[in-house]
Amino acid sequence: MKLGFVRHGQTQWNLEGRLQGSSDIPLNDTGRSQAREAVKVLGAGGWDVIVSSPLSRARETAQIIAEGLGLELGPSYDLLIERDYAQGEGMVETEALALWPDKNGGGIEPLDSVV
Template sequence: MKLGFVRHGQTQWNLEGRLQGSSNIPLNGTGRAQAADAVQVLAGGNWDVVVSSPLDRARQTAQIIADGLGLELGPSYELLVERDYAQGEGMIEAEALERWPGKIGGGIEPLESVVARGRRAIEQIMEDFPGKNVAVVCHGTIIRYTLSDFAGYTLDTIRNGSVAVLGQDEAGRLRLELVNDQVPAAR
């Protein structure tokens, strides 16, 4: 079993540097192209199903990927939604950081909560698709910090449309195999 995490393609708010959290912003043209590019990275990975966050940008990306891989689009998981930016929603990131250093305050969801949701989502997906290879389309913060938790170090960034893979070792433990379409450097 392996899980391939794909960050949704670019939206206008990504382009503008806005915190979009739970706002339902659609993909832009670049985002649709990034989703198509992700198909090339995922090709040959023997994927069984594509699932996603229920937010439009993730579902649109997932549909493009499912179509490109010749798979039916699977379910969405509420646990995979982006970090709740509360009062920071829609703000330019620099403005939010000035107002709430480290994005702490203003009702912004703590990173510990994001990681806990990410881990619960992984458990649910593994339960729903035992032994299957699942491509999971969701959001940058949940991917970055959940996979950082698995890796044991903080990943710098997760690019729009990029692929990260968690695979199982012989003992059944999940390990990070790919980040931003590349094998991660040893740390």
């Protein structure tokens, strides 16, 4: 079995350097373009299914890729949702790190849990 992992395209929060984990921030136009570019990279991969997290940015990225590859979009899985940054969600990363070095504290989901 061959697995490939593709991160969702850019969102406004990505552009602004904000912590974005479980918040459902949509793709921006750059993110949509990035998803279309991913189709070119993945085109010869012989993929059987495209799945994603249920967050809209991940679903839209997956939908663009699936359509580009001529595949039906598969299911979403909650276990693929990104790290929960809790009190840090939406903060600029440098601000969050000043409060919680190494992103430990503030209710932030431990990295071990995400992995």
